Amino acid sequence: MSGAWEVRVDPIECAGHLLCVELLPERLRVDDWGYPMVDGRPVSGELLAHARRAAAACPTLALRLNRRETGKEAERG
Amino acid sequence: MSLLTDVRAPAPAVLPRLLGDAGMRAAGRARPVRRGALTTMLDAAGLRGRGGAGFPVAAKVRAVRRATGLRRPVVVANGVESEPLSHKDALLLRSFPHLVLDGLTLLAHEVGATRAYLGVAAGAVEVDDVTAALHRRPRDVEVEVVEVPHRYVASESSALLSWIDGGAAVPYVRPPWEAERGVGGRPTLVHNVETLAQVALLAYYGVHWFRAVGQPDEPGTFLLTVDGAVATRGVYEVAAGTPLADVLERAGVALDADTAVLTGGYLGRWLRGAAVRSASVSRAGMDAAGGALGAGVVHVLPPESCPLAETARVATYLAEQSAGQCGPCRYGLAALAEAMRALAWWPDADAQAANRIRRWGEMVKGRGACRHPDGAGGFLVSAVDAFADHVDGHVGHGACAAAARELRSAR
Ligand SMILES: Cc1cc2nc3c(=O)[nH]c(=O)nc-3n(C[C@H](O)[C@H](O)[C@H](O)COP(=O)(O)O)c2cc1C
Ligand code: SF4
Ligand code: SF4
Numbered sequence: 356m357s358g359a360w361e362v363r364v365d366p367i368e369c370a371g372h373l374l375c376v377e378l379l380p381e382r383l384r385v386d387d388w389g390y391p392m393v394d395g396r397p398v399s400g401e402l403l404a405h406a407r408r409a410a411a412a413c414p415t416l417a418l419r420l421n422r423r424e425t426g427k428e429a430e431r432g
Numbered sequence: 433m434s435l436l437t438d439v440r441a442p443a444p445a446v447l448p449r450l451l452g453d454a455g456m457r458a459a460g461r462a463r464p465v466r467r468g469a470l471t472t473m474l475d476a477a478g479l480r481g482r483g484g485a486g487f488p489v490a491a492k493v494r495a496v497r498r499a500t501g502l503r504r505p506v507v508v509a510n511g512v513e514s515e516p517l518s519h520k521d522a523l524l525l526r527s528f529p530h531l532v533l534d535g536l537t538l539l540a541h542e543v544g545a546t547r548a549y550l551g552v553a554a555g556a557v558e559v560d561d562v563t564a565a566l567h568r569r570p571r572d573v574e575v576e577v578v579e580v581p582h583r584y585v586a587s588e589s590s591a592l593l594s595w596i597d598g599g600a601a602v603p604y605v606r607p608p609w610e611a612e613r614g615v616g617g618r619p620t621l622v623h624n625v626e627t628l629a630q631v632a633l634l635a636y637y638g639v640h641w642f643r644a645v646g647q648p649d650e651p652g653t654f655l656l657t658v659d660g661a662v663a664t665r666g667v668y669e670v671a672a673g674t675p676l677a678d679v680l681e682r683a684g685v686a687l688d689a690d691t692a693v694l695t696g697g698y699l700g701r702w703l704r705g706a707a708v709r710s711a712s713v714s715r716a717g718m719d720a721a722g723g724a725l726g727a728g729v730v731h732v733l734p735p736e737s738c739p740l741a742e743t744a745r746v747a748t749y750l751a752e753q754s755a756g757q758c759g760p761c762r763y764g765l766a767a768l769a770e771a772m773r774a775l776a777w778w779p780d781a782d783a784q785a786a787n788r789i790r791r792w793g794e795m796v797k798g799r800g801a802c803r804h805p806d807g808a809g810g811f812l813v814s815a816v817d818a819f820a821d822h823v824d825g826h827v828g829h830g831a832c833a834a835a836a837r838e839l840r841s842a843r
Pocket of ligand 3: 602604757761800801804
């Protein structure tokens with residue numbers, strides 16, 4: 356069960372402070388306008404603690420740590 | 433059930449269907465279908481949404497039915513058609529409002545909804561047409577016509593739901609998905625009005641009739657808005673799989689190696705020359721050629737105009753129409769539009785401009801609360817790809833005469 360996590364950025368809440376990129380460079384990069392890009396790879400093990408810290412540090416709580424849900428995408432339209 | 437063979441049904445292969453005899457006969461005559469049976473028919477028919485995303489209708493209906501516990505679901509018809517190059521939805525609402533309302537009612541019964549909304553562009557003439565049509569129908573499903581403000585992204589599904597709920601007509605972040613929590617927190621089914629009219633035809637004439645035209649994986653017909661440098665502009669109904677070249681021939685276009693067509697709409701893709709010839713009217717047929725079915729737009733570029741200047745104009749519009757809530761969309765589309773304007777009009781357009789557009793077009797993908805940046809980015813990248821020779825010309829010699837003319841006329 357522990358492997359299935361992923362980081363997401365809420366693009367409306369995110370104000371581009373980039374604290375998250377400093378705390379989780381393993382999964383986040385900065386785009387050309389100063390906003391974080393997630394690479395979509397799952398987060399697990401030791402990295403999960405870093406991800407939690409990054410999510411907690413986000414001033415607008417825009418960085419989310421979600422259980423990786425497969426099949427959910429199928430409902431969008 | 434007698435739904436599969438209806439002796440009164442016009443021959444299935446006779447087109448137009450939706451906009452012809454078949455539509456005329458079925459309009460306003462929807463017969464109730466046993467709960468659950470319509471979903472089965474939708475599955476068997478392989479009907480996909482016609483609002484742009486092309487998602488299977490049956491899957492959306494099922495998702496809403498799954499989410500419906502104690503909360504009554506809501507059905508929403510999207511007839512806003514904010515895409516400036518598309519006129520098919522307006523035509524349907526004006527000429528066949530009952531067919532749209534039949535589909536809406538059938539789907540409402542299917543998911544157990546008693547309340548529905550029909551979104552239409554604020555102040556549009558269609559408001560009167562559908563209002564008049566509603567007065568002549570039974571009130572088993574209460575349908576409210578909602579006028580939606582003029583902004584490109586106001587017709588995106590979450591923006592539409594937010595507006596219906598009394599909020600701003602701007603998209604929100606999902607999840608929660610519409611099917612689980614939409615209008616008033618209720619499970620909500622949102623469909624384009626052409627999709628609804630197709631549902632009405634399917635329910636009236638049956639699966640066999642429905643699938644008799646089109647292709648096994650994409651059956652039925654599509655409505656296309658054919659416009660631009662054509663002899664006969666208008667909304668065409670064509671069988672899925674029809675070569676795009678045939679559609680253009682019908683519209684009186686003499687195809688040559690340079691003919692450029694914007695497919696899908698402002699969030700679509702440019703096709704040119706051989707790619708135009710290889711495309712066919714279906715999602716797969718457009719995608720394979722590098723085009724997009726999108727909202728069914730087929731817009732032929734006038735040969736005398738500069739494609740880069742046209743694209744820059746649209747890019748500027750799309751950047752302005754961003755809801756501006758998401759950083760990558762707000763700043764990314766502004767940067768993309770600026771780069772495109774530089775390429776089109778600046779005397780010193782640099783060689784890197786096209787690469788910057790490719791990089792940024794990729795960078796904005798999936799970065800917003802809605803798909804506006806994805807579509808806009810893809811549209812711009814398709815322009816620098818399809819018109820690489822024009823890009824080279826502008827970079828080497830500055831804006832062409834056509835671009836300069838366009839700039840003057842825009843002032
Ligand atoms: C920027 C944007 C604008 C949209 N505008 C429309 C529109 O005007 N009409 C429409 O039916 N769908 C529009 N859509 C698609 C809707 O979000 C939604 O997918 C569609 O209404 C669902 O109907 P369908 O399943 O029948 O295609 C738009 C999407 C985006 C991203
Ligand atoms: S810390 Fe939060 S607000 Fe700042 S860039 Fe990261 S996600 Fe965005
Ligand atoms: S992606 Fe762009 S258009 Fe969509 S909600 Fe965000 S800012 Fe608005």
